[in-house]
Amino acid sequence: MMKRIPDVVVRRMPLYLRAVEDFARREHEVVSSQELGDWTGLTPAQVRKDFTFFGEFGKQGIGYNVKFLRQQLREILRISENVHVGLVGFGNLGRALAHYLIDSHVTDNPEFGSPDKLRVTAAFDVDESIVGTDYRGMPIFHVDRLSEIVHEHGIKIIVIAVPARHAQAVATKCAEAGVKAILNFAPVTLNVPDEVKVHHTDLTLELQSLAFYTA
Amino acid sequence: MMKRIPDVVVRRMPLYLRAVEDFARREHEVVSSQELGDWTGLTPAQVRKDFTFFGEFGKQGIGYNVKFLRQQLREILRISENVHVGLVGFGNLGRALAHYLIDSHVTDNPEFGSPDKLRVTAAFDVDESIVGTDYRGMPIFHVDRLSEIVHEHGIKIIVIAVPARHAQAVATKCAEAGVKAILNFAPVTLNVPDEVKVHHTDLTLELQSLAFYTA
Structure with a gap:
């Protein structure tokens, strides 16, 4: 149905969603590509071009209906229904990510007034002192149970927050378990089958890229 | 001297540096754009095009001298000399970032055999129970002293890891203090003068963008 969408375009969609949620909160009924461009820092032409990948959202000279666009963007991003996320590695970084994702953020984001449907439902580690415990209701499993729990919870996305030397093994396990997407915090390039997005x-x-701007 | 470099190109430079350091470690003397492309997942044409922004690094049909290219990339990225980094917010996320940056990572990266020159020299927070203490030798200051310490330490880059509602105020302080670049972990868009890169x-x-791939 849809053309193959470039990853850069996909990455801008959540930004458009955030923009349109802001317009919705301010009770705008219609938003133009100019306004979306101003909000996101992109040109209106880029906004319109990005949207053409997904069909017709608005009418020339009229703009986009805010509620319709918001619903379309949520459906495009597959976050109109629950998406289950797992977190592998519950050290300092994993704990900080859990704090961020569970307490303050994804599950019910007051900042933008829109609870989205990304749910962190399980964490995994190898440390026996935390395996079997929970973090604010989220259970922490031994990483050996990854495949079993991924199936049981219907986990589609895994966040990898393990030391670099363990990341590839975790990614391979994820791919074998049928995980669709990985967000990798380990400083290594992961080799996974093409059907897994990293x-x-x-x-x-x-x-290092910011250091470029320090001159 | 140089053309204005698109941000996407700047962002790929550290990846090329990592690739070329890997070739250096494996004692290659010369590397082709094909090999760099394979390593980074880009096309050889993209590699060559990116490098044209910075001048001539190699000869047609011969490839790039590994040591020369590595040194050039370090200089382009301004990490051939020390770059001082500050961290604002020393909660869960800030602590995890400090752990990552100081203990395992940027200051002396055994993973890639190349100590780079990014040094996290100061953290800032408002919590009086940690202000005045240190983390593995890195002092934690009250955020009220940001401007003073930025000047004293010659800090060029600030990592913002504070709650969303405080991020803009911190960014404004950073800009006023002459910070050149900000890496923002707070889920808000920051307004800063054009000369500060965010x-x-x-x-x-x-x-959310990964959720797109879960269908």
């Missing part, structure tokens, strides 16, 4: 958050790369 | 790491956006 996004990489690498602090070192981020800081 | 990169945004937003877990919610990352997970």
Whole structure:
């Protein structure tokens, strides 16, 4: 049905969603590509071009209906229904991510007035002192049970927050378990089958690219 | 001297650096754009095009001298000399970032055999129970002293890991203090003058864009 969507376009969709939620909260009924461009820092032409990948959202010269666009964006992003997320690695970084995702963020984001449907339902670690405990109701399993729990919980996305040397083994397990997408915080490139999408958050790369701007 | 470099190109430079360091470690003397492309997942044409922004690094049909390219990339990224980094917010996330940056990562990265020059030299918080203490030798200051310490330490990059509602105030302080670049972990868009470069790491956006691939 849809053309193959470039990853850069997919990555802008949540930003449009955030923008349109802001317009919804301010009780706008219609939003133009110019307004969406101003909000997101993109040109109106880029906004319109991105949307053409998904069909017709608005009418020339009239703009987009805010409620319709919001619902369309949620459906495009597959977050109109619950999406279950697992977290592998419950050390300092894993704990901080859980705090961020569970307490303050994804599950019910007051900042933007829109509870989205990303639910962190399980964490995994190898540390026997935390395996079997829970974090604010989220159970922590031994990583050996990854495949079993992924199936049981219907987990589609895994966040990897383990040391670099363990990340590939975890990614391989995820792929074998049928996980669809990985958000990788370990500073290594992961080899997984093409059907598993990997996004990489690498602090070192981020800081090195920012260093370019320090001159 | 140089053309204005698109941010996407700047962001790929650390990846090329990591690739070329891997080739250096494996004692390659020369590397081709094909090999760099295979390593980074980009096309050889993209590699060559990216490098044209910075001048001539190699010869047609011969490839790039590994040591020369590594040094060039470090200089382009301004990490051939020390770059001082500050961390604002020392809660769960800030502590995890400090752990990652100081203990395991940027300051001396055994994973890739190349100590780089990004040094996290100070953290800032408002919690009086930690202000005045240190984390593995890195002092934690009250955020009221941001401007003073930024000047004293020559800090060029600030990592913001505070709650969303405080992030703009911190960013404004950073800009006033002459910080050149901000890596923002708070889920808000920051308004700063054009001369301050902001990169945004937003877990919610990352997970929402990955949700697209879960169908």
